[in-house]
Amino acid sequence: xxxxxxxxxxxxxxxxxxxxxxxxxxxxxxxxxxxxxxxxxxxxxxxxxxxxxxxxxxxxxxxxxxxxxxxxxxxxxxxxxxxxxxxxxxxxxxxxxxxxxxxxxxxxxxxxxxxxxxxxxxxxxxxxxxxxxxxxxxxxxxxxxxxxxxxxxxxxxxxxxxxxxxxxxxxxxxxxxxxxxxxxxxxxxxxxxxxxxxxxxxxxxxxxxxxxxxxxxxxxxxxxxxxxxxxxx
Amino acid sequence: xxxxxxxxxxxxxxxxxxxxxxxxxxxxxxxxxxxxxxxxxxxxxxxxxxxxxxxxxxxxxxxxxxxxxxxxxxxxxxxxxxxxxxxxxxxxxxxxxxxxxxxxxxxxxxxxxxxxxxxxxxxxxxxxxxxxxxxxxxxxxxxxxxxxxxxxxxxxxxxxxxxxxxxxxxxxxxxxxxxxxxxxxxxxxxxxxxxxxxxxxxxxxxxxxxxxxxxxxxxxxxxxxxxxxxxxxxxxxxxxxxxxxxxxxxxxxxxxxxxxxxxxxxxxxxxxxxxxxxxxxxxxxxxx
Numbered sequence: 001x002x003x004x005x006x007x008x009x010x011x012x013x014x015x016x017x018x019x020x021x022x023x024x025x026x027x028x029x030x031x032x033x034x035x036x037x038x039x040x041x042x043x044x045x046x047x048x049x050x051x052x053x054x055x056x057x058x059x060x061x062x063x064x065x066x067x068x069x070x071x072x073x074x075x076x077x078x079x080x081x082x083x084x085x086x087x088x089x090x091x092x093x094x095x096x097x098x099x100x101x102x103x104x105x106x107x108x109x110x111x112x113x114x115x116x117x118x119x120x121x122x123x124x125x126x127x128x129x130x131x132x133x134x135x136x137x138x139x140x141x142x143x144x145x146x147x148x149x150x151x152x153x154x155x156x157x158x159x160x161x162x163x164x165x166x167x168x169x170x171x172x173x174x175x176x177x178x179x180x181x182x183x184x185x186x187x188x189x190x191x192x193x194x195x196x197x198x199x200x201x202x203x204x205x206x207x208x209x210x211x212x213x214x215x216x217x218x219x220x221x222x223x224x225x226x227x228x229x230x231x232x233x
Numbered sequence: 234x235x236x237x238x239x240x241x242x243x244x245x246x247x248x249x250x251x252x253x254x255x256x257x258x259x260x261x262x263x264x265x266x267x268x269x270x271x272x273x274x275x276x277x278x279x280x281x282x283x284x285x286x287x288x289x290x291x292x293x294x295x296x297x298x299x300x301x302x303x304x305x306x307x308x309x310x311x312x313x314x315x316x317x318x319x320x321x322x323x324x325x326x327x328x329x330x331x332x333x334x335x336x337x338x339x340x341x342x343x344x345x346x347x348x349x350x351x352x353x354x355x356x357x358x359x360x361x362x363x364x365x366x367x368x369x370x371x372x373x374x375x376x377x378x379x380x381x382x383x384x385x386x387x388x389x390x391x392x393x394x395x396x397x398x399x400x401x402x403x404x405x406x407x408x409x410x411x412x413x414x415x416x417x418x419x420x421x422x423x424x425x426x427x428x429x430x431x432x433x434x435x436x437x438x439x440x441x442x443x444x445x446x447x448x449x450x451x452x453x454x455x456x457x458x459x460x461x462x463x464x465x466x467x468x469x470x471x472x473x474x475x476x477x478x479x480x481x482x483x484x485x486x487x488x489x490x491x492x493x494x495x496x497x498x499x500x501x502x503x504x505x506x507x508x509x510x511x512x513x514x515x516x517x518x519x520x521x
Contacts, residue, residue, distance in 0.1 A: 087311035
């Protein structure tokens with residue numbers, strides 16, 4: 001049995017040696033998760049804005065629903081889409097099971113509620129007064145929307161990071177929908193699951209390190225921005 | 234202020250660009266989807282075979298490695314084009330139900346029973362696999378079962394049946410995981426387990442377990458390949474499945490299987506050529 005220090009050491013060697021399989025896995029992870037978050041962000045933030053801005057029947061229910069979906073297990077999202085996308089399923093004609101597109105769909109479903117729920121919380125804090133001030137000063141609706149979003153940009157950025165953090169580290173739906181195919185749908189979390197099942201702990205740790213370094217950089221970036229945003233008193 | 238906001242966005246776009254160096258999906262016509270068992274993937278056999286087949290045929294093979302039960306299910310639902318599995322009875326049932334065609338036996342290896350070196354149930358001196366299972370049950374020594382309806386799990390249930398037992402109790406642990414995970418669990422618990430020899434060889438150096446019983450003919454582990462019936466799913470890549478099957482049973486494919494070594498040991502014995510066709514069952518209108 002390898003010990004943790006040995007495995008970590010080998011992991012760093014693997015990363016630095018430019019192991020192409022390892023880097024392909026890392027690339028796939030980012031490609032899929034960034035696509036998902038780029039597609040989800042705008043509709044999700046507009047939804048959050050609608051929930052914080054307008055009173056309409058079912059609004060409370062929707063907010064509760066989105067908060068509920070925060071705790072949905074990734075495998076359940078995976079399983080639901082799997083059943084829909086399988087050839088036997090309703091959307092079988094799309095032939096999307098075991099493709100990157102299916103993985104992106106799963107990750108959108110996972111990050112959308114986070115963006116809405118956290119975005120809604122952030123918007124609530126500023127929305128009314130900022131919106132009215134902007135409108136009074138003669139801004140059009142789109143301009144006012146932009147100003148409101150800008151007002152709470154750190155809250156929105158935190159929502160973005162939390163959403164990205166969930167999907168980049170998520171194994172259940174990627175495994176079911178992607179099938180863990182090498183060089184195509186094998187991403188960091190599914191590769192970690194596979195390598196540990198094979199007893200290749202150093203590969204697993206190498207990939208875990210990449211995730212940690214990435215999370216650290218993103219958070220450091222956010223804190224940097226927040227620091228700069230604070231008024232000097 | 235605008236610059237600060239655009240900074241993370243630019244970074245995101247940059248990252249996305251970087252990741253586009255990863256190969257995009259190959260065109261649909263060239264793609265062949267193979268559902269197979271973890272044993273062929275984890276042992277490294279497919280990594281040895283597939284590049285040769287891909288270079289010769291122009292197809293790209295996407296491997297989905299799951300248990301035999303799941304692989305058959307994927308075939309039944311038309312989610313894959315071709316299957317490489319090891320559960321002869323289930324394979325036959327699959328073909329008879331009209332889900333699979335062009336079924337060939339291509340190779341075999343064998344199962345072994347592993348356990349801790351001190352062998353508390355003394356299965357070393359068993360006369361048969363069934364006897365070994367009886368001894369484990371009689372002493373109630375921990376046994377880790379795959380518990381996932383894989384080919385190995387089907388074989389294990391067959392052995393319990395031959396032993397006249399239906400295992401239950403605290404000593405009988407159903408893991409519900411792949412072979413590698415089950416070997417690790419067995420090693421941690423110093424338990425007995427049934428494994429295919431390929432996975433065992435791949436793990437041997439990492440585990441404090443030993444082969445304690447082997448060689449009973451009932452532990453013979455034949456692998457079969459078949460195409461998913463294009464009559465049920467006309468848009469499957471049947472031509473690719475045929476090409477793959479024909480290559481596996483060709484002299485070149487068979488020689489490659491026989492030449493594959495893991496940790497210096499021969500793992501699979503090719504069997505195509507002598508009694509290869511287990512069931513012939515062609516569609517009336519072959520695809521393409």
